[in-house]
Amino acid sequence: xxxxxxxxxxxxxxxxxxxxxxxxxxxxxxxxxxxxxxxxxxxxxxxxxxxxxxxxxxxxxxxxxxxxxxxxxxxxxxxxxxxxxxxxxxxxxxxxxxxxxxxxxxxxxxxx
Numbered sequence: 660x661x662x663x664x665x666x667x668x669x670x671x672x673x674x675x676x677x678x679x680x681x682x683x684x685x686x687x688x689x690x691x692x693x694x695x696x697x698x699x700x701x702x703x704x705x706x707x708x709x710x711x712x713x714x715x716x717x718x719x720x721x722x723x724x725x726x727x728x729x730x731x732x733x734x735x736x737x738x739x740x741x742x743x744x745x746x747x748x749x750x751x752x753x754x755x756x757x758x759x760x761x762x763x764x765x766x767x768x769x770x771x
Contacts, residue, residue, distance in 0.1 A: 691733050693761045695721055698735035702757040705765040713739050713755060724758075735759040 693701075699721055706713045716739035726732045741753035754770030 691723055691735070691761060693735065693759065693763065695723075695735065697763075698759040699737060701759045701763050701765060702735075702737040705757060705759075705767065706755070709767070711755065711767060715743070716741050716753070716755060733761055 699718065703713070705711075718737060719740040720736070720738045722736055724734055724736050726734055735758070737757040737759060739755040739757075741750060743750040743753070752771050756768040756770065758766045758768070
């Protein structure tokens, strides 16, 4: 075996290792195709189109979820809470949950 061939075989494990690291790094950099800002905008537009009153509520959370039953697809979960208080204590209930999928479709659920 020539010297060049033996050097090539010696470098192959390193090349495979670096390509694997690069692929893992690429996966970590791939965020959701729909940004959190766009998801909040979609949720507000959906609420307006369907006459869901969110004017007296505030967005409490917006976070990325994986749907366990629908093939593990990603969606944003936007949560509005009522801005109602009694004796400086928030009144429970009245939450609005908007599930915003990466294709900009939405589903809305209401809390109690």
